[in-house]
Amino acid sequence: MKKGILLVVSGPSGVGKGTVIKQVLAAREHMYYSVSATTREMREGEVDGRDYDFMKKEDFLAMKAENGFLENAEFCGNYYGTPRKRVIEKLEKGIDVLLEIEVQGAMQVRASFPEAVLVFIAPPSLAELRRRLVDRKTETAEVIEKRLSTAIKEFACIDKYAYIVVNDIAENAAVHLSQIIESEKLRTERNMEYVKENLLL
Amino acid sequence: MKKGILLVVSGPSGVGKGTVIKQVLAAREHMYYSVSATTREMREGEVDGRDYDFMKKEDFLAMKAENGFLENAEFCGNYYGTPRKRVIEKLEKGIDVLLEIEVQGAMQVRASFPEAVLVFIAPPSLAELRRRLVDRKTETAEVIEKRLSTAIKEFACIDKYAYIVVNDIAENAAVHLSQIIESEKLRTERNMEYVKENLLL
Numbered sequence: 001m002k003k004g005i006l007l008v009v010s011g012p013s014g015v016g017k018g019t020v021i022k023q024v025l026a027a028r029e030h031m032y033y034s035v036s037a038t039t040r041e042m043r044e045g046e047v048d049g050r051d052y053d054f055m056k057k058e059d060f061l062a063m064k065a066e067n068g069f070l071e072n073a074e075f076c077g078n079y080y081g082t083p084r085k086r087v088i089e090k091l092e093k094g095i096d097v098l099l100e101i102e103v104q105g106a107m108q109v110r111a112s113f114p115e116a117v118l119v120f121i122a123p124p125s126l127a128e129l130r131r132r133l134v135d136r137k138t139e140t141a142e143v144i145e146k147r148l149s150t151a152i153k154e155f156a157c158i159d160k161y162a163y164i165v166v167n168d169i170a171e172n173a174a175v176h177l178s179q180i181i182e183s184e185k186l187r188t189e190r191n192m193e194y195v196k197e198n199l200l201l
Numbered sequence: 202m203k204k205g206i207l208l209v210v211s212g213p214s215g216v217g218k219g220t221v222i223k224q225v226l227a228a229r230e231h232m233y234y235s236v237s238a239t240t241r242e243m244r245e246g247e248v249d250g251r252d253y254d255f256m257k258k259e260d261f262l263a264m265k266a267e268n269g270f271l272e273n274a275e276f277c278g279n280y281y282g283t284p285r286k287r288v289i290e291k292l293e294k295g296i297d298v299l300l301e302i303e304v305q306g307a308m309q310v311r312a313s314f315p316e317a318v319l320v321f322i323a324p325p326s327l328a329e330l331r332r333r334l335v336d337r338k339t340e341t342a343e344v345i346e347k348r349l350s351t352a353i354k355e356f357a358c359i360d361k362y363a364y365i366v367v368n369d370i371a372e373n374a375a376v377h378l379s380q381i382i383e384s385e386k387l388r389t390e391r392n393m394e395y396v397k398e399n400l401l402l
Binding site: 161163166179183192200 | 388
């Protein structure tokens with residue numbers, strides 16, 4: 001049984017990750033989108049298990065103590081993380097898993113799960129990223145500048161990612177993500193079982 | 202200017218490399234097939250520059266002394282090699298180059314040109330490789346056994362290749378080779394110039 005690929009996708013706010021990921025999930029039959037767990041309060045309109053797995057703080061901390069997260073972080077007193085067990089189970093069944101997480105979390109996954117394939121979704125340019133943030137018309141100028149300065153900090157980690165997909169047109173970026181998954185499945189280190197079973201005496 | 206990809210393709214005799222490579226070259230507009238140089242005599246029906254670049258032994262050895270080959274080898278008193286300059290020129294122009302060479306040569310390229318992408322075309326099984334060799338009806342049983350024992354020796358080097366493409370159906374194998382090329386173009390280390398020019402301040 002060939003294991004699935006763990007695809008870790010990061011990218012700055014405003015780059016259009018969500019659209020690209022939606023298209024990848026729609027195009028690929030067997031791809032599991034890993035939902036994060038969190039201890040924060042559920043907001044109106046949110047659905048448990050779809051937007052987040054909402055957990056009690058004591059449960060989260062107990063699971064964290066048992067190394068139950070592939071990555072986790074605390075923001076403003078709330079915890080967020082990726083439950084390890086569910087991801088590993090899917091991979092063992094040969095199902096590819098997509099993890100959409102920010103740079104800090106991706107670095108944790110990279111350290112604890114080196115088979116993960118890290119992809120950074122990048123904007124065509126800084127100017128274009130600013131334009132997309134402005135076009136959303138949901139953030140103040142101050143928030144936009146803050147997001148841009150965070151983005152620039154994230155770009156400094158880009159060399160820790162295996163691949164860069166420039167999101168110029170979302171359709172193309174989605175195709176590129178699929179090509180990365182297909183190509184990673186052909187990597188020699190993921191096929192040594194096949195070699196041993198079929199080619200060696 | 203983004204450099205082209207140097208794709209090094211190896212695989213045992215009988216696996217059907219030629220068919221797969223032909224389909225890749227037909228499907229991809231800008232892919233240069235690197236023709237080997239040799240000092241052996243031209244055979245009837247061969248065309249200089251198409252089948253091989255036929256060279257005088259003294260010219261070959263002078264070029265070899267100047268590190269003019271990406272890889273080279275001697276068989277039965279004849280020299281064979283891949284002229285370095287022409288390959289590098291194509292890559293610098295952004296043209297992908299396909300090199301079809303045996304395992305020893307691929308190991309030389311790997312050592313002297315680490316950016317090269319090594320792909321091993323493998324048969325679905327040893328039994329299927331034997332079947333294909335038998336079906337050719339061109340070799341004696343003795344030659345077939347010799348080719349199989351060479352193949353098994355080659356399989357021992359397979360972990361030095363980045364990718365394994367199983368040639369079950371040639372069309373699929375050709376698509377896989379193209380996916381590898383596309384995906385390799387997205388590798389972070391091949392895109393640091395883009396990052397520096399567009400994302401960093």
